[in-house]
Amino acid sequence: MKTITIRQISEACGFSVLAGANALDREADRVFCCDLLSFVMGRAPADCAWVTVMGNVNAIAVAVLADTACIVLAENAALDDEARSRADGQGVPVLGSSQPIFDTGLLIQRLLEG
Amino acid sequence: MSQAISFHYDVPGDDFTRAGEASSGVKKALKQVGLAPDIIRNVAIAMYEGEINMVIHAGGGQIDVDITPDAVRMVLKDQGPGIKDISLAMQEGWSTAPDDVRSLGFGAGMGLPNMKKYTDEMTVESTVGVGTTVTMTVFTHPQREAVS
Numbered sequence: 001m002k003t004i005t006i007r008q009i010s011e012a013c014g015f016s017v018l019a020g021a022n023a024l025d026r027e028a029d030r031v032f033c034c035d036l037l038s039f040v041m042g043r044a045p046a047d048c049a050w051v052t053v054m055g056n057v058n059a060i061a062v063a064v065l066a067d068t069a070c071i072v073l074a075e076n077a078a079l080d081d082e083a084r085s086r087a088d089g090q091g092v093p094v095l096g097s098s099q100p101i102f103d104t105g106l107l108i109q110r111l112l113e114g
Numbered sequence: 115m116s117q118a119i120s121f122h123y124d125v126p127g128d129d130f131t132r133a134g135e136a137s138s139g140v141k142k143a144l145k146q147v148g149l150a151p152d153i154i155r156n157v158a159i160a161m162y163e164g165e166i167n168m169v170i171h172a173g174g175g176q177i178d179v180d181i182t183p184d185a186v187r188m189v190l191k192d193q194g195p196g197i198k199d200i201s202l203a204m205q206e207g208w209s210t211a212p213d214d215v216r217s218l219g220f221g222a223g224m225g226l227p228n229m230k231k232y233t234d235e236m237t238v239e240s241t242v243g244v245g246t247t248v249t250m251t252v253f254t255h256p257q258r259e260a261v262s
Contacts, residue, residue: 037219044226054219061134065158
């Protein structure tokens with residue numbers, strides 16, 4: 001399966017880098033969209049680009065433990081200060097998108113298929 | 115690795131922001147031991163769900179982790195209210211979590227089912243009014259088991 005770096009996702013899709021700028025070389029190989037952290041823990045595949053609107057510190061912990069490649073916050077959802085600090089410390093890239101969740105995921109999917 | 119490596123963690127009961135510290139610590143240790151990434155991920159997810167359960171339902175608790183050449187064994191013990199009906203709690207979607215927990219993205223009734231899904235063995239012992247002990251084991255060589 002094709003992989004793309006988080007840096008490529010950010011540049012090609014026009015997503016801002018909200019945190020974890022030191023980990024943008026990590027690679028993603030699929031997209032996963034979900035807001036409910038309990039579901040993400042159980043169902044998100046490792047190395048996915050996880051699209052959500054949950055920008056709290058628990059989302060960062062879920063990304064670390066479930067091994068997602070990054071978090072993409074859709075709808076301009078806010079990343080709170082504690083989450084930003086935790087993401088920087090743990091090396092979790094967090095991108096920001098102004099688009100809705102589906103459209104954000106679709107942009108990444110098209111990159112993966114391109 | 116010829117003998118067990120053991121860790122003990124005290125999980126604080128009222129701090130959601132610190133939930134995950136124990137799981138992250140164990141994840142780091144397992145990476146240093148050199149276990150396969152999927153095994154590490156299984157342990158990390160199962161243990162984090164356990165930590166979150168302790169914070170939501172039990173006012174915290176204690177976690178002991180033993181890493182041996184064959185398995186990672188986690189014992190999560192709390193002195194919370196206990197689980198009235200364990201078989202109900204094991205069903206996806208069944209939850210007694212309060213609304214403030216749900217607004218954080220948890221409390222969907224996936225905790226215990228996720229823990230079972232990501233471990234090879236799991237037992238839940240609970241007494242109402244006394245507390246709950248969950249014991250989980252992830253084998254580090256599942257392919258060897260399949261062959262034998």
